[in-house]
Amino acid sequence: MERWRNKVAVVxxxxxGIGAACARALVGAGLVVVGLARRQELVEQLRSxxxxxxxxxxxxxxxxxxxxxxxxxxxxxxxxxxxxGCDILVSNAGIIATAELSGQxxxxxxxxxxQTNIMGSMYCIREAFQSMRxxxxxxxxxxxxxxxxxxxxNLGPQLPSLNIYPASKFALRAMNxxxxxxxxxxxxxxxxxxxxxxxxxxxxxxxxxxGVIKQHMxxxxxxxxxxxxxxxxxxxxxxxxxxxxxxPQGEKF
Numbered sequence: 001m002e003r004w005r006n007k008v009a010v011v012x013x014x015x016x017g018i019g020a021a022c023a024r025a026l027v028g029a030g031l032v033v034v035g036l037a038r039r040q041e042l043v044e045q046l047r048s049x050x051x052x053x054x055x056x057x058x059x060x061x062x063x064x065x066x067x068x069x070x071x072x073x074x075x076x077x078x079x080x081x082x083x084x085g086c087d088i089l090v091s092n093a094g095i096i097a098t099a100e101l102s103g104q105x106x107x108x109x110x111x112x113x114x115q116t117n118i119m120g121s122m123y124c125i126r127e128a129f130q131s132m133r134x135x136x137x138x139x140x141x142x143x144x145x146x147x148x149x150x151x152x153x154n155l156g157p158q159l160p161s162l163n164i165y166p167a168s169k170f171a172l173r174a175m176n177x178x179x180x181x182x183x184x185x186x187x188x189x190x191x192x193x194x195x196x197x198x199x200x201x202x203x204x205x206x207x208x209x210x211g212v213i214k215q216h217m218x219x220x221x222x223x224x225x226x227x228x229x230x231x232x233x234x235x236x237x238x239x240x241x242x243x244x245x246x247x248p249q250g251e252k253f
Contacts, residue, residue: 001234003138005030008083010076012066012124013093015042017202018144021222022090022229027055029230031088034079036064036124066093066120067112076127085135088233089128091121092144094168096204101163110164117168118175125179125192132190139190140233141179144225147198147245149173169196176243191240193232197225198247218248 009026013019014035023035023043027050035043043061050056060083064075079086094117097109125141132139147153148162149169155162172194179192199205201219224246232241 001029001230004088004233006032007087008032008034008079008085009088009090010034010036010079010086010124010128011090011092012036012064012120014046014061015039017204018197018200018222018225019090019092020046021226022092023059024050025223025226025230026088026090027059032058032060032083034060034062034075034083034086036062036066036075036093038063038065066124067115069119069123072120072123072127076124076131080131085131085137086128087132087137087139089124089139089141090144090229091124091128091141093120093124094144094146094204096165097163098160099163100161106163113164114168117165118171121172122175125175129179129183129188129190133186133188137189138237139188141190141192142229142232143172143176143192143194145169145172145176145194145196145243147196147247149194149196150245173243180240180242189237191237193241194243195225195228195232196243196245198251200225218250220246220248 009031011019011023014023015037023033026033037043040061040063047056047059062075064071066072095113097113099106099109146169148166149172152166176192176194183190197220199219228244235241
């Protein structure tokens with residue numbers, strides 16, 4: 001990890017859950033972190049809770065709705081002007097809609113899910129990669145995916161449908177390979193990896209699902225995923241970590 005000390009990591013969805021845990025872990029590992037979130041005030045609160053002054057100085061909160069391309073462009077432009085550019089991206093922001101794929105009046109939540117999980121990720125990855133490529137910098141893109149991007153879970157009739165969420169995560173898995181090929185085609189030193197967790201105890205879960213899952217199913221902690229991010233970016237530069245799947249011990253899926 002020493003080669004990443006004082007390098008700039010951008011984390012999307014940094015206001016809570018996995019994103020907040022990754023931001024804390026990266027600052028703790030000596031990086032400068034830019035936390036992107038619609039709820040900028042929560043990233044500011046996260047910053048204020050860091051244990052050391054020098055860590056708080058290396059955490060920056062930037063308001064950014066990743067579904068809005070203009071806001072993503074502004075956020076990465078800020079990182080370039082203020083910090084020199086992006087060296088690591090943790091593309092984490094994602095949502096699950098509460099609707100059925102076959103249900104009525106579901107257009108808006110389905111579009112919002114696709115816009116966040118796919119297009120928002122694409123905007124951030126594109127801008128991060130261009131920052132790395134323009135400086136001929138070593139870089140790493142880490143996409144937080146899901147086991148739902150490898151196999152559609154059957155949660156049973158007592159729980160709501162995951163609707164288009166698994167489809168969006170399958171898309172991210174395909175995009176990971178496309179990015180790997182493109183980054184090589186351009187002869188860059190940029191790697192790309194995905195991390196696919198099982199169920200994580202975060203507020204991404206709809207309320208209808210949270211109660212049942214917390215009562216009957218084991219769950220991962222956000223910190224478990226942050227540990228995997230640190231391990232992934234800490235591997236030697238000749239190592240391509242393509243995907244890491246992490247499940248809680250005892251998971252039945």
